[in-house]
Amino acid sequence: MRIRRDLISVLTLAAAIAACATQPTRGPVQVSASPNQAPAPPAAAETPMPNRPDSLKFAILGDFGTGSRAQYETAAEMARVHQRFPFELVITVGDNLYGSQRAPDFVRKFETPYKPLLDAGVKFYASLGNHDAREQVRYNLFNMDGKLYYSFKPSKQSARFYALETTSLDPDQVAWLQKELEAGREDWKMPYFHHPPYSSGERHGSQGAIREVVEPLFLKYNVSVVFSGHDHFYERIKPQQGIVYFVTGGGGQLRTGNIDRGTGLTAKGFDTDRSFMIAEINGDEMYFNAIARTGAVVDSGMITRRK
Amino acid sequence: MRCTRTTLAVLLLSIACVHAQGTAASTSDVRTIEAFKQRINQYALLHRRLEAGIPKLADDADPPAIEQHQRRLGQLMMSNRKGAKRGDVFTPDAERLFRRLLAQVFSGPEGARLKATIMDENPSVMRLAVNARYPEQVPFSTMPPQVLAMLPRLPEEIEYRFIGNQLILLDIHAHTIVDYLDNALPK
Numbered sequence: 197m198r199i200r201r202d203l204i205s206v207l208t209l210a211a212a213i214a215a216c217a218t219q220p221t222r223g224p225v226q227v228s229a230s231p232n233q234a235p236a237p238p239a240a241a242e243t244p245m246p247n248r249p250d251s252l253k254f255a256i257l258g259d260f261g262t263g264s265r266a267q268y269e270t271a272a273e274m275a276r277v278h279q280r281f282p283f284e285l286v287i288t289v290g291d292n293l294y295g296s297q298r299a300p301d302f303v304r305k306f307e308t309p310y311k312p313l314l315d316a317g318v319k320f321y322a323s324l325g326n327h328d329a330r331e332q333v334r335y336n337l338f339n340m341d342g343k344l345y346y347s348f349k350p351s352k353q354s355a356r357f358y359a360l361e362t363t364s365l366d367p368d369q370v371a372w373l374q375k376e377l378e379a380g381r382e383d384w385k386m387p388y389f390h391h392p393p394y395s396s397g398e399r400h401g402s403q404g405a406i407r408e409v410v411e412p413l414f415l416k417y418n419v420s421v422v423f424s425g426h427d428h429f430y431e432r433i434k435p436q437q438g439i440v441y442f443v444t445g446g447g448g449q450l451r452t453g454n455i456d457r458g459t460g461l462t463a464k465g466f467d468t469d470r471s472f473m474i475a476e477i478n479g480d481e482m483y484f485n486a487i488a489r490t491g492a493v494v495d496s497g498m499i500t501r502r503k
Numbered sequence: 504m505r506c507t508r509t510t511l512a513v514l515l516l517s518i519a520c521v522h523a524q525g526t527a528a529s530t531s532d533v534r535t536i537e538a539f540k541q542r543i544n545q546y547a548l549l550h551r552r553l554e555a556g557i558p559k560l561a562d563d564a565d566p567p568a569i570e571q572h573q574r575r576l577g578q579l580m581m582s583n584r585k586g587a588k589r590g591d592v593f594t595p596d597a598e599r600l601f602r603r604l605l606a607q608v609f610s611g612p613e614g615a616r617l618k619a620t621i622m623d624e625n626p627s628v629m630r631l632a633v634n635a636r637y638p639e640q641v642p643f644s645t646m647p648p649q650v651l652a653m654l655p656r657l658p659e660e661i662e663y664r665f666i667g668n669q670l671i672l673l674d675i676h677a678h679t680i681v682d683y684l685d686n687a688l689p690k
Contacts, residue, residue, distance in 0.1 A: 341562045
């Protein structure tokens with residue numbers, strides 16, 4: 197009988213999630229940015245970050261822990277940006293360490309390149325990708341508190357981040373996500389995780405199996421932006437049912453020319469160098485910049501949250 | 504009241520789905536699943552007992568402490584399961600049932616897509632051993648929620664992964680392979 201109960205509970209959850217999808221969604225997100233779909237040169241008319249004193253400033257980094265020169269140079273650019281735009285935290289969208297993950301690897305692939313940021317008190321809040329050993333959840337500098345998935349509220353603005361573990365999105369995690377999103381009273385609910393629900397990557401592309409499960413919850417609980425990685429480039433997806441999805445998987449790895457321009461998903465893409473993102477939330481607005489290793493701003497814009 | 508009615512409706516729909524899809528468990532399936540759960544729970548109990556005997560790993564540990572803890576636990580598990588061999592957890596009955604459950608998932612309309620998700624960055628062939636450390640250079644396969652939903656739930660110390668077409672039970676604290684099932688993905 198227990199197997200039958202298990203099946204019933206799983207199907208109950210699936211049906212509940214499907215039911216969520218049929219509920220009317222709230223207003224679409226407003227994105228103000230260049231609609232250019234061509235490979236992005238440095239943006240001609242970039243949207244500057246307001247850099248207000250009381251705003252929430254953060255960075256987004258993915259697929260970075262290679263220990264390569266390119267990772268170090270990208271990390272150095274992050275540190276330079278931090279001097280003029282003092283983000284208080286970094287969320288990582290997984291693949292924090294590639295290959296061996298013994299103690300010296302944490303130093304070479306994370307602590308050394310990001311030392312200027314760590315020394316400046318910037319906190320990293322990690323999510324795990326398919327290259328990450330599960331025990332990273334215990335690593336003090338990833339601030340995961342021993343949990344594969346968790347949420348946290350930053351000190352400024354009405355915002356909450358939800359770190360998911362999408363390499364093993366089991367029914368318990370989905371139930372947790374639903375409960376957390378439902379309980380969240382913040383204006384900005386921002387899930388971040390490794391596998392992109394939407395992506396134009398020729399190597400991986402949109403992860404439909406993940407999307408089917410999480411998107412109905414994002415719609416129901418008024419999520420406006422989602423961050424992921426896995427594909428090794430930067431891409432801003434055209435709003436999907438009112439939600440803006442970012443792929444930011446070029447923090448150390450890069451798949452040059454991997455964005456398939458034929459998907460029709462790309463609002464802006466950059467796949468010719470490493471990159472990371474910075475973002476700033478103030479009230480109902482979120483400003484963002486995608487920045488290349490060279491310091492060039494390759495995408496920028498402003499998102500007004502769904503209400 | 505409305506919520507209760509909705510929940511009930513969803514539940515009824517789910518029950519209907521179970522029968523419509525023919526996934527309702529037979530008595531022998533239930534027995535097989537229960538026996539599998541018993542074996543994996545026994546493993547988890549041993550894991551917890553041994554882990555309790557070594558210094559507790561903090562939730563905000565440094566990398567040397569993490570590695571030391573992982574290896575110490577792995578060695579303890581190995582020495583306490585010296586005679587462990589493939590098939591101890593995935594017994595022949597369990598093997599048959601898991602293959603059948605997985606075949607159901609992968610023969611559906613989404614089967615090809617789910618399989619592609621699992622095989623993404625997944626090595627095609629790899630020699631595995633019970634109690635061995637998870638191969639260091641091999642990324643973790645993505646386990647689609649639709650697949651996990653079909654399999655018995657595991658204790659929190661253990662998770663399902665694929666290496667090639669082999670389904671493994673991974674001890675995530677010790678980073679070791681508990682058992683594995685060959686040819687788990689239908690061709």
